[in-house]
Amino acid sequence: MDREQLLNVAEKFGTPVYVYDSEIMRAQYERMINAFSTVKKVKLNYACKANTNLNILKFFKSLNSGLDTVSIQEAMIGMKAGFEPNEIIYTPNGVSFEEIKMAVELGLKINIDNISVLEHFGHEFPDYPVCIRINPHIMAGGNSKISVGHIDSKFGISVHQMPLVKRMVENTGLKINGIHMHTGSDILDIDVFLQGAEILFEVAKDFKDLDYLDFGSGFKVPYYPNGDETDIEYLGEKLGNRFNVFQKKYGKELTLMFEPGKYLVSQSGYFLASVNVVKQTTSTVFAGIDSGFNHLIRPMFYGAHHEILNLSNPEGRNRYYTVVGYICETDTFGNNRKINEIREGDVLCFLNAGAYCFSMASNYNSRFRPAEVLLVNGEAQLIRKRETIEDLLGTTIEISI
Ligand SMILES: Cc1ncc(COP(=O)(O)O)c(C=O)c1O
Numbered sequence: 001m002d003r004e005q006l007l008n009v010a011e012k013f014g015t016p017v018y019v020y021d022s023e024i025m026r027a028q029y030e031r032m033i034n035a036f037s038t039v040k041k042v043k044l045n046y047a048c049k050a051n052t053n054l055n056i057l058k059f060f061k062s063l064n065s066g067l068d069t070v071s072i073q074e075a076m077i078g079m080k081a082g083f084e085p086n087e088i089i090y091t092p093n094g095v096s097f098e099e100i101k102m103a104v105e106l107g108l109k110i111n112i113d114n115i116s117v118l119e120h121f122g123h124e125f126p127d128y129p130v131c132i133r134i135n136p137h138i139m140a141g142g143n144s145k146i147s148v149g150h151i152d153s154k155f156g157i158s159v160h161q162m163p164l165v166k167r168m169v170e171n172t173g174l175k176i177n178g179i180h181m182h183t184g185s186d187i188l189d190i191d192v193f194l195q196g197a198e199i200l201f202e203v204a205k206d207f208k209d210l211d212y213l214d215f216g217s218g219f220k221v222p223y224y225p226n227g228d229e230t231d232i233e234y235l236g237e238k239l240g241n242r243f244n245v246f247q248k249k250y251g252k253e254l255t256l257m258f259e260p261g262k263y264l265v266s267q268s269g270y271f272l273a274s275v276n277v278v279k280q281t282t283s284t285v286f287a288g289i290d291s292g293f294n295h296l297i298r299p300m301f302y303g304a305h306h307e308i309l310n311l312s313n314p315e316g317r318n319r320y321y322t323v324v325g326y327i328c329e330t331d332t333f334g335n336n337r338k339i340n341e342i343r344e345g346d347v348l349c350f351l352n353a354g355a356y357c358f359s360m361a362s363n364y365n366s367r368f369r370p371a372e373v374l375l376v377n378g379e380a381q382l383i384r385k386r387e388t389i390e391d392l393l394g395t396t397i398e399i400s401i
Pocket residue numbers: 047050068091182184185186216217218219259260261262263355
């Protein structure tokens with residue numbers, strides 16, 4: 001992190017602002033590819049729900065990544081960014097069949113996670129190969145809101161329903177070209193991944209037309225200095241070897257796929273906000289910033305931790321602060337944090353702000369969403385303007401009252 005460069009961005013583009021470092025994205029992408037170097041065909045599909053800025057998609061395209069999408073709109077942004085339809089995986093959940101038809105018309109790689117949809121699909125598009133998302137019934141993920149592979153989850157087709165899936169495939173003549181699972185986010189324990197992978201291999205062996213196996217994502221990144229992260233090199237060694245054994249037995253070379261979001265972009269992002277007020281109460285010192293959970297919802301939404309640094313006063317003595325936003329509800333970014341002394345006007349920096357931050361931002365309290373800046377080849381480039389009152393009112397239709 002280059003403190004001076006971030007302060008220059010805050011000065012030039014104002015706050016609040018998101019800043020992303022493309023070199024960190026590249027390093028994470030390459031680290032993951034290298035971890036699986038024993039496998040001949042590996043494809044990473046960047047899960048763009050983490051951060052959908054067009055330029056970030058273009059950057060991943062330039063690295064030879066594919067794209068993982070969960071809505072037609074994400075797929076359309078992906079195509080605008082230069083991805084070919086067959087480089088885009090579409091993994092919806094609970095969408096209308098109309099939207100799935102649109103995915104067929106666009107020519108996307110489709111991933112189906114519901115038996116009734118599979119049946120409908122088989123009757124309408126028997127010649128369009130699809131992938132199925134299984135639910136392996138394992139508990140994985142950092143917290144209950146991001147654990148999606150367990151038995152009570154709405155995602156995927158239960159592994160116990162595979163006999164029905166197979167019968168449906170035989171009846172309709174559908175070609176199943178991939179098996180997929182995604183069991184949660186922030187998974188630390190490699191054994192959990194490997195356990196899930198065994199279930200996927202067990203399912204996959206009975207489908208004869210496969211081109212790829214997609215192990216989803218859920219790789220954990222560190223949220224604290226020296227914090228824990230998924231040991232990607234160890235996973236690469238273990239899963240890579242196991243995958244090679246499987247494909248040999250299967251009798252065909254398959255592509256090993258992943259769809260990381262957080263792993264590729266979380267650490268590349270910095271959220272910069274200015275301190276509006278420092279407020280001492282009987283029990284606490286609050287630092288109130290020019291932002292709120294409308295811009296960065298993860299702490300309030302699922303208790304996510306973002307390190308907070310004072311860029312303007314790095315040598316200041318450490319004091320304890322509760323950092324809050326301006327939203328008219330409880331709006332806490334961090335409780336009782338040790339931070340270099342904060343003065344009104346200082347610029348604070350929130351780490352791990354590249355994933356699920358801007359993409360979850362809203363206009364709550366009728367606030368503008370922040371600007372976004374990308375650091376490319378050392379240069380800070382504006383990639384999204386801060387919104388204006390025209391943007392806020394753009395879709396409103398005023399009637400006479
Ligand atoms: C289907 C699917 N794939 C990939 C991801 C990306 O997960 P992560 O950001 O943990 O890498 C998600 C996240 O919700 C997802 O739902």
